Amino acid sequence: METLTRYLRAALAPYNWPVWLGVHDRRAEGLYLFENGQRVSFFAWHRAPSPEPGPRPSAAPHPLSPNQPNGGVLENCVAQASDDGSWWDHDCDRRLYYVCEFPY
Template identity: 50%
Template sequence: MDRVSRMDTKVLELEDDVREVYQHSKDNRKEMGRLEGCQKGLRLGYKCYLVYNNLADYAGASRKCMERGGRMAMPRDRREQEALADYVKSFFSPGNWPVWLGVNDLRSEGAYVFDDGTRVSYFQWRKHFLSSQPDGGRRENCVAMSSDDGDWWDHYCDRTMNYICEFDDRVAL
């Protein structure tokens, strides 16, 4: 019985060690993602942005950005929006490949918020006499940026498209 008790203790210690290694691995992935974003992407003030040419739905893109230590891009003013639009356009040029932004109205129709929960105060909706945005009503609740002109469009959240992550360069582990 004493031998079984010692084995149980060792198993518990090993489980604790595995949890600690897992947490360090997770922290390292976040730091590596942040460093990659700031080295390969666009640096703007204390933020870095990196386009991921991988298709994901809105929730998946958000999760992938968080796993990398960031969040989906949240352009808060005209300066950020224009810099992001230029970066995304140069990344996908020629062509138009939309990217998810961290903007949605999932909680309340027409009340757009960033993924961090703050209200969006600057918008870059597509304005055209044939198809002004947003036009999806309760069906299209997630926002993407067009890579050819930087305009925003509302889309179905389960649509898969590329995405852009935002990293805070002031944060370090």
């Protein structure tokens, strides 16, 4: 996955365009599988930044930076952010870029 993260960062910089990973939990909520049925053993879910010590800000956390996965049964497919490599769950019908793997 590190190789993919480096490739996406280089190919899509300076933008952050999510890319489908071919990972989903459509079969059972929380059971993440690759399209070939292999179980996912590595996860890189996005985590919202921890608040800094000191007085709490009055504003709520940014709605686009929640901890992932956060979509429950509505978001079953996983995309990787091209800027930092973090994983986000999305609606599987969302149109995103994708990466194909070719056997040698």
